[in-house]
Amino acid sequence: MTPAGRAPRGTTTLGATALLVALAGCAYLPAPPPPVPTSVVPSTVAVPTAAADGSQLSPDGFDAAQRMAVRIRNIGCGALSTGSGFALDAHTLITNRHVVADSAELQLSTYDGRDVTAEAASTAGLADLAVVRTVDALPATPVLADADPQVGDPVTVVGYPLGRRLTVTDGTVVGAVTDPLNANLGEVLVTDAPVEPGSSGSAALDAQGRVIGVVYAKNSDGLSFLVPVSTLRSLLADDTSFAPAPSCG
Incomplete structure (x- = not known):
């Protein structure tokens, strides 16, 4: 968790510094999750229920946005932390660099409680992003938005x-x-x-269920920070952007 200087409040363009914390749950590690989650916490505005191909909710009641999310437990050398990620394709997961760094083992699980075996992790040097390759197939994949959102656009x-x-x-x-x-x-993005x-x-x-960014930090005012999809696309297109993730062993 990394502190920095505090930023002034704002609604359009914020100051260049902020009291930020990276959002890996190093101080909040829960007991291992049950085999099958029993509920989903909804927000006041429902996420889109149509997948990219136009399909609606699956028979188990989860939509494509929920099915692509992955829970990550980073088992380090003498430390444990948690994070989140999402499928990019059937065997590729996107998350943050600080979520997978200094690990001895990554434990992944999906919306339905299924364990997914991680094969290898790579981290970006420029942004707080990481790619995790999986042995097992991930249940659903999203569409990356073509452009970054604008101020006032909805975010889920x-x-x-x-x-x-x-x-x-x-x-x-x-x-x-x-x-x-x-x-x-x-x-x-803020x-x-x-x-x-x-x-x-x-x-x-976004409102169509397309990925417009990756959460990586929040500040003391409760605002969250996103690596924009334009940056994610740019790094994924450059083979030199990612290197093997540092391990603790």
């Missing part, structure tokens, strides 16, 4: 705050700021969608 965050049950929260894009934790990254420790790596979605 789907993840596992505190490493517990799958949670859906809603908000809006309230501005943009030069990344206070990685100044060389450039501009990141939203008022509620997040908690353990939400790091969660997908942020």
